[in-house]
Every structure is written in structure tokens, then in C-alpha cells.
Amino acid sequence: MAVTAIQDVREVLGAYPELADVAVLTHVQEPVGQVLVAYAVPNSPDFDLEALHRYVRAMLPGSAVPAAIVVVDAIPTDFAGTPESQALPAPDLRGLVPYRSPDTPRQVALCTIFAEVLSRPRCGVDDDFFRLGGESIDAMLIASRVGPEFGLEISMNEVFDAPTVAELDQLLTRLSSTGG
Incomplete structure (x- = not known):
């Protein structure tokens, strides 16, 4: 560094x-x-x-x-x-994986939503919802923000099934191509 x-x-x-x-x-x-x-x-x-x-x-x-x-x-x-x-106290770095920055505007928006909901300073494309301490209420909050942001409806279970920004981005691509 x-x-x-x-x-x-x-x-x-x-x-x-x-x-x-x-x-x-x-x-x-x-x-x-x-x-x-x-x-x-x-x-x-x-x-x-x-x-x-x-x-x-x-x-x-x-x-x-x-x-x-x-x-x-x-x-x-x-x-x-x-x-x-x-x-100094040890930082909470559970769930941290090598940082991979978002490549698209949608990934930037998804990373921002994940970071804000999960109270993290940042979230990379490969950071896992569960390893970052995500719970059911967090999945509901992410789903409630992602849906309106991209004009698609997603559920808490879909966030569970696509727990990284990369996976959620792929899901949104599939949903938008099938009419959501």
C-alpha cells in the first residue's frame, strides 16, 4: 500500500x-x-x-x-x-475478499446499495451478502431499493440466491431480457 x-x-x-x-x-x-x-x-x-x-x-x-x-x-x-x-481495536473485516471495482453504472449502483444497507464503507462486485453479515431484513431492504432503481421487481429470496453484486447484476440482466 x-x-x-x-x-x-x-x-x-x-x-x-x-x-x-x-x-x-x-x-x-x-x-x-x-x-x-x-x-x-x-x-x-x-x-x-x-x-x-x-x-x-x-x-x-x-x-x-x-x-x-x-x-x-x-x-x-x-x-x-x-x-x-x-x-487500537482490531477492525471487523469478516467477509472481505479481494476488492473488485464495479465495471458498469448498474454495478456501481448495486455496490452503493449493498454498502449502505450493510453499513460498510465500500462493497466490491464479489463481496458476499452473507459474509458481510447480511440478514433477512437487509435482503428486504436491498430488494426494495434495487427494484425501483432498475424498474424490476425482485424479492428477498432472489437476493439470497444472488448474494454478490456480480450475481445480482446477472439476475437483473436475465429479468430485464424476459420482461421482469
Whole structure:
């Protein structure tokens, strides 16, 4: 992970007005390898993590979006002012697979819907609904947003049967070719 990418992500997060402090570190997660993890110290008790996720997704290219944003009370540093990664909580990276960015506008929209519903900073085309902690209510929310977005009706069970953006994209292609 390039140092400039970490600095760029830190600058974007540092510009967010509701944060008092931020740290961006790399974390090794198998089988993905190195991923960025952001640690954020909010400056108010009514901090909106979802708003921060939306901001980060809007400001950074998909490959630079941290795999997780962890809210902490403070960022411990060593004598040189460097964040002490061992003193920070481990990020929740369950379900993380190598990030594959969306190729089409529909995949971009589906990735956004998955990320927002599942409260993730980003979602790649191959990220699995179940591995990301998706439950029945989440599948209903995804179906209720995907249908109107693309003019097709899909059910919660279809989300279960097509649990990645790539699979759901293929399903939507089939549905649109058969008249939905």
C-alpha cells in the first residue's frame, strides 16, 4: 500500500468536520492481503458514521476507500506521534475478499446499495451478502431499493440466491431480457 495513498485517505478524512482526529493504517487480512483501515475520533456524541461512509465513498476512488472505519475515543501514539496500531481495536473485516471495482453504472449502483444497507464503507462486485453479515431484513431492504432503481421487481429470496453484486447484476440482466 503506497504511503501517498494512506496520506491521501488521511487528508480526506481529516477534512471531515465531525472528526477530531484520524489515523489510517494498513492491516493484513487473508486472503486479501493489505487493506486500509481508518480509525476516527468523532468530535460530538451524535456522530453519524453512515454519513462519514457516504462522504468517504464520494471523495475517494473505490480502491482507496478503507476496508473498515473504526470509531475510537482516542488514537494512541508513541513518543514520535505515530499511531500505535497494537493499541487500537482490531477492525471487523469478516467477509472481505479481494476488492473488485464495479465495471458498469448498474454495478456501481448495486455496490452503493449493498454498502449502505450493510453499513460498510465500500462493497466490491464479489463481496458476499452473507459474509458481510447480511440478514433477512437487509435482503428486504436491498430488494426494495434495487427494484425501483432498475424498474424490476425482485424479492428477498432472489437476493439470497444472488448474494454478490456480480450475481445480482446477472439476475437483473436475465429479468430485464424476459420482461421482469
